[in-house]
Every structure is written in C-alpha cells, then in structure tokens.
Amino acid sequence: MRAVAVITSDRSVSLQRVANDIIYVLRKHGYQNTRLILSANADPMLYQDVFMAIIVMTFDPAWVLPYCYLARTLKTRGKRVFFYTTIEGRARRVHGDHWIYRDLSFIANSMYTKEKLTEAGARVDAVVYHGVRVDAIRSYRWRAKYIRQKLGLSPDDFVVGYIAGGYMRKGHDVFAEVCKIVRERDPSIKFVVLTDKKGAQHYNDVDNVILIPEFGKLSNDMVYGLYHAFDLYAQASLSEGFGMPVLESLAAGKPVVHADYNPLSEITTPRTSFRVPVVDVTYKRELGAIEFELHFYDPAVFAEMILYAKDEVLRNRDEYEARCIERAREFDVEKTYKYFVVTSTLKGEELGFQV
Known part of the structure; x- marks a missing residue:
C-alpha cells in the first residue's frame, strides 16, 4: 500500500x-x-x-x-x-x-x-x-472540578486562563501588568498561567496568578481539562501565526479576550470574543530569522475588558458557551x-x- x-x-x-x-x-x-x-x-x-x-x-x-x-x-x-x-x-x-x-x-x-x-x-x-477536534476536547469537561480543586480555587473564583511558552512575543511581561490591575479592581478574579520557567519569571510578584510552569510537558487530557476549568480565556500574546489555544478554548466553550489583530481575529468572532484595540505595531527579532510583528495593547484597557467580560459571561454563560462551540466546529x-x-x-x- x-x-x-x-x-x-x-x-x-x-x-x-x-x-x-x-x-x-x-x-x-x-x-x-x-x-x-x-x-x-x-x-x-x-x-x-x-x-x-x-x-x-x-x-x-x-x-x-x-x-x-x-x-x-x-x-x-x-x-x-x-x-x-x-x-x-x-x-x-x-x-x-x-x-x-x-x-x-x-x-x-x-x-x-x-x-x-x-x-x-x-x-x-x-x-x-x-x-480542532471539538468533541475530543468537550469529552474532558468532567476534569474541570478536579483541576480547580487541585489548584486551590474556590467555586466563587472567576478564573481567567492563559497558555503560552515563555517567548518574548507571548507578552507575559505585559500580561503580568494586566493581572496586577485586575487584582486591584476585583480580587475574586484569579489567573491561571500555563507556561515554562522563563515565562513564569514575569509573575513572581503577582499574587492573583497561579502558575503551572509545565508548558509542553502536560498530556493532552490535562491541557484540555484545564480549558474547562477556566471561565474565560485570555490570549495575551503580541504575535501569532495562528493561535491554537484560542481555537481550543472556543472548543471548550470559553470566550476569549485578545488584542484585535489577525490571525486571532480570523479565528474568533465579535460574538465569541472581547477584543482589545492595538495601539502600536513594532518588529523585533528574538531567535531565528523572523522579525516578529508585535501588536501592543494598553494593559489597563485589557484589564478593563476582562472585568467587562466577567460580567457578560456570568450573565450569559450558556449563550457564550454555545456560540463558542458553534464557532469551533467551523474549524473541525x-x-x-x-x-x-x-x-x-x-x-x-x-x-x-x-x-
């Protein structure tokens, strides 16, 4: 054959x-x-x-x-x-x-x-x-309660997740500022960041962030279960060629906060995302021979969007979940x-x- x-x-x-x-x-x-x-x-x-x-x-x-x-x-x-x-x-x-x-x-x-x-x-x-295999990701919904308990989260915590390696273009330094601003406004919002040791360094003094420094090491069932433990997903990266976590979070029924640039805005829709304006675009090399196109946003505006998104999700959780899954199925x-x-x-x- x-x-x-x-x-x-x-x-x-x-x-x-x-x-x-x-x-x-x-x-x-x-x-x-x-x-x-x-x-x-x-x-x-x-x-x-x-x-x-x-x-x-x-x-x-x-x-x-x-x-x-x-x-x-x-x-x-x-x-x-x-x-x-x-x-x-x-x-x-x-x-x-x-x-x-x-x-x-x-x-x-x-x-x-x-x-x-x-x-x-x-x-x-x-x-x-x-x-994305929507039904495969949906099948790990049962892990959400277990993961939240393991992370020490209470039922009343509103959990915002971010999954990314520690590269400069993933914007962990900027997102750490977002987390600090949110902490002052709403202590009930907790952040869970799955990254590596390099990315984790940016959150050392941010006490509303739960770090999982195991990026690239967890099994698919753990990662997919983690999406279900979130109430909202934040794609804080400054540069992407696609953005698989955005699509996977949609498959788990979770809307996304992200800076409004392509390709992220190609994946989401206005009804499945909360988009933050880009205020500046610059190019910078990190490793290799790519000048990464960095889309900077105002951390205060990103934080405000998370606060707004929390109210929207709590008010219309089932509706957002249905919209997100429907959108993800377009990428089956x-x-x-x-x-x-x-x-x-x-x-x-x-x-x-x-x-």
Missing part, C-alpha cells in the same frame, strides 16, 4: 499536535499507511513507498532550510508534497535562499500567514486553517484537513479552499 509521510519537528508540541490531527483525518479517509516523521531526514529509504508528503513546519529561514531541502528532494523524486506552514512576522531573506521561493510553494494556516509569505516572495497555493479537523485528502490530480480549490 502506498504511504503518506507527515513530517514535522521533534521540538514543537504544537506542530506535532497539528501533524497528528492531519494523520487522524487521513486515516479516517482510508490512508491507513500514514506515518509521522519527527525530523527533516532525507534518507531515501524512509520514502520508498511514499507517494505524498505533508511537511508541517514554521517558516523561519533559520530553522526551515532542512525541511525545504527535503520538500524539494521529494518533489524531484516524483512525490506529491504539501508544505503547511505558519509565520509570525517578516521573514528576513538570506543569501542563497532564492531556490526556496523559486522551487517551492506553500499552504498557509491563516490569511495573515498568506500575506506575510507573499510579502517575502513565496508562492501560496491555499489557506488551510488549523483544525474533518473540515479543515480535508484539503490533504487528495489524489495526485485533485486541486485544493476543487475542495472549496481559499487560494
């Missing part, structure tokens, strides 16, 4: 989750011989029986080069290749990279990613939003990753995807 290879990095939990969801959909549609490869290993023996390869990798010229080389190599061997990617700002062109833009084309995970790839000179075949993996369920001749636009 001809095989499909789904290839991603062994260092990114989020990319692996996307890759595994793609494999799940492919297998449901009859592609049983589908395997996950966690490296850009171009050994021909790995791909002897492969007719289609799907590479899931961030478009950062500092890290993506081996995956681009693999994509081009597989194409020259007659394989069908999809390069599914995301970007969080401006790609810095580097000497000798012309072949990437000449020989390859890409699938963007958001309209924002498509825009930034096009600005860099890359060809984009389609936009395929990341998907069966809909989004249908794009990859293709034959060697079927085009993405024939399946109704944006090009």
Whole structure:
C-alpha cells in the first residue's frame, strides 16, 4: 500500500499536535499507511513507498532550510508534497535562499500567514486553517472540578486562563501588568498561567496568578481539562501565526479576550470574543530569522475588558458557551484537513479552499 509521510519537528508540541490531527483525518479517509516523521531526514529509504508528503513546519529561514531541502528532494523524486506552514512576522531573506521561493510553494494556516509569505516572495497555493477536534476536547469537561480543586480555587473564583511558552512575543511581561490591575479592581478574579520557567519569571510578584510552569510537558487530557476549568480565556500574546489555544478554548466553550489583530481575529468572532484595540505595531527579532510583528495593547484597557467580560459571561454563560462551540466546529479537523485528502490530480480549490 502506498504511504503518506507527515513530517514535522521533534521540538514543537504544537506542530506535532497539528501533524497528528492531519494523520487522524487521513486515516479516517482510508490512508491507513500514514506515518509521522519527527525530523527533516532525507534518507531515501524512509520514502520508498511514499507517494505524498505533508511537511508541517514554521517558516523561519533559520530553522526551515532542512525541511525545504527535503520538500524539494521529494518533489524531484516524483512525490506529491504539501508544505503547511505558519509565520509570525517578516521573514528576513538570506543569501542563497532564492531556490526556496523559486522551487517551492506553500499552504498557509491563516490569511495573515498568506500575506506575510507573499510579502517575502513565496508562492501560496491555499489557506488551510488549523483544525480542532471539538468533541475530543468537550469529552474532558468532567476534569474541570478536579483541576480547580487541585489548584486551590474556590467555586466563587472567576478564573481567567492563559497558555503560552515563555517567548518574548507571548507578552507575559505585559500580561503580568494586566493581572496586577485586575487584582486591584476585583480580587475574586484569579489567573491561571500555563507556561515554562522563563515565562513564569514575569509573575513572581503577582499574587492573583497561579502558575503551572509545565508548558509542553502536560498530556493532552490535562491541557484540555484545564480549558474547562477556566471561565474565560485570555490570549495575551503580541504575535501569532495562528493561535491554537484560542481555537481550543472556543472548543471548550470559553470566550476569549485578545488584542484585535489577525490571525486571532480570523479565528474568533465579535460574538465569541472581547477584543482589545492595538495601539502600536513594532518588529523585533528574538531567535531565528523572523522579525516578529508585535501588536501592543494598553494593559489597563485589557484589564478593563476582562472585568467587562466577567460580567457578560456570568450573565450569559450558556449563550457564550454555545456560540463558542458553534464557532469551533467551523474549524473541525474533518473540515479543515480535508484539503490533504487528495489524489495526485485533485486541486485544493476543487475542495472549496481559499487560494
């Protein structure tokens, strides 16, 4: 049986989750011989029986080069290749990279990613939003009470969650200020932040924040259960190429407070989110060769939006939950990753995807 290879990095939990969801959909549609490869290993023996390869990798010229080389190599061997990617700002062109833009084309995970790839000179075949398994996330609703008790939260606490690594672009320093402002206005609001040790440093003096410094280490059932323990989700990041926690929180029935920029505003709707104006946009390198597009917001305005959102959620919790789940179902993996369920001749636009 001809095989499909789904290839991603062994260092990114989020990319692996996307890759595994793609494999799940492919297998449901009859592609049983589908395997996950966690490296850009171009050994021909790995791909002897492969007719289609799907590479899931961030478009950062500092890290993506081996995956681009693999994509081009597989194409020259007659394989069908999809390069599914995301970007969080401006790609810095580097000497000798012309072949990437000449020989390859890409699938963007958001309209924002498509825009930034096009600005860099890359060809984009389609936009395929990341998907979510809504019913799988909903099945962990029962864990909410247990998790809240384990975290020392009372039934009267209104819990706002944030899940992100400790990178500069995730805005933990700004969000810590938001938490402090909320603490002065409403002590009943508690924040739960799942991050790593680097991110946790920003909350050392913020006593209304419960830290879980285990980002990337918890099982899916713990993370999905955590969403259900929240009353509201805050996506405090300054830069995103997509924003999977936003989609996962919607699947758990939780509305989102976030700065009003794409791609976050592509995922939510005005009826499932509370949007904070962006007051400044700057570009800054962190690691790699991306100038991250940072969307700054006023912490006081973000805090005020959380206070407003609390009143709205408590007044119309069931209505918000229904809206959020309905929105998440528009991104069900069966809909989004249908794009990859293709034959060697079927085009993405024939399946109704944006090009």
